[in-house]
Amino acid sequence: QKEVEQNSGPLSVPEGAIASLNCTYSDRGSQSFFWYRQYSGKSPELIMSIYSNGDKEDGRFTAQLNKASQYVSLLIRDSQPSDSATYLCHTGGFKTIFGAGTRLFVKA
Amino acid sequence: DTGVSQNPRHKITKRGQNVTFRCDPISEHNRLYWYRQTLGQGPEFLTYFQNEAQLEKSRLLSDRFSAERPKGSFSTLEIQRTEQGDSAMYLCASSQQGVGTQKLFFGSGTQLSVL
Numbered sequence: 001q002k003e004v005e006q007n008s009g010p011l012s013v014p015e016g017a018i019a020s021l022n023c024t025y026s027d028r029g030s031q032s033f034f035w036y037r038q039y040s041g042k043s044p045e046l047i048m049s050i051y052s053n054g055d056k057e058d059g060r061f062t063a064q065l066n067k068a069s070q071y072v073s074l075l076i077r078d079s080q081p082s083d084s085a086t087y088l089c090h091t092g093g094f095k096t097i098f099g100a101g102t103r104l105f106v107k108a
Numbered sequence: 109d110t111g112v113s114q115n116p117r118h119k120i121t122k123r124g125q126n127v128t129f130r131c132d133p134i135s136e137h138n139r140l141y142w143y144r145q146t147l148g149q150g151p152e153f154l155t156y157f158q159n160e161a162q163l164e165k166s167r168l169l170s171d172r173f174s175a176e177r178p179k180g181s182f183s184t185l186e187i188q189r190t191e192q193g194d195s196a197m198y199l200c201a202s203s204q205q206g207v208g209t210q211k212l213f214f215g216s217g218t219q220l221s222v223l
Contacts, residue, residue, distance in 0.1 A: 042216075043199055043215060044212075046213070088150050096156070097153070098150035098151045
């Protein structure tokens with residue numbers, strides 16, 4: 001079992017829809033969780049961080065964390081073509097593990 | 109401060125040659141990470157420094173790889189006797205110890221091609 005698992009996609013949604021990206025992790029000791037966006041040919045860029053169970057909202061983005069289920073998700077509301085990218089789930093700690101990423105396509 | 113800087117952006121080398129990459133982190137960040145990324149995969153952790161101390165090194169990292177951060181500022185990653193399997197994007201990231209630690213800020217990366 002991979003330490004951080006994500007559906008590779010691609011996930012395709014129409015413009016204006018909600019995109020839902022999911023991530024599961026195996027290390028119950030993980031305390032911090034991050035979502036990064038990576039455009040093709042570019043380096044990852046931090047978009048959300050979450051440390052406590054529940055939801056955290058920032059603009060069109062909402063991160064959700066359920067430590068009991070070892071599950072973290074990212075919702076993107078009102079998806080735009082510019083959101084088309086790979087989204088990487090990342091657990092903190094010294095081992096600092098990234099998932100393989102989910103490719104998102106937003107169709108205009 | 110314009111962020112994390114990596115040099116060179118691209119490196120093409122022949123198998124068996126040694127290569128060295130440089131990373132200049134954000135000036136107030138005391139933590140520095142090296143990752144390797146191949147197409148379709150997430151960044152793979154290589155090593156981590158806090159100030160000048162190398163605190164963690166991936167077991168996946170062979171003895172051909174070495175990293176230094178001699179004064180706790182910039183860092184270098186050297187690959188000796190390169191192999192074609194070393195071809196990848198090498199990413200450097202930095203973060204600040206304390207609240208919000210492990211929020212990583214990445215450089216643009218060095219794309220290595222081993223022929």
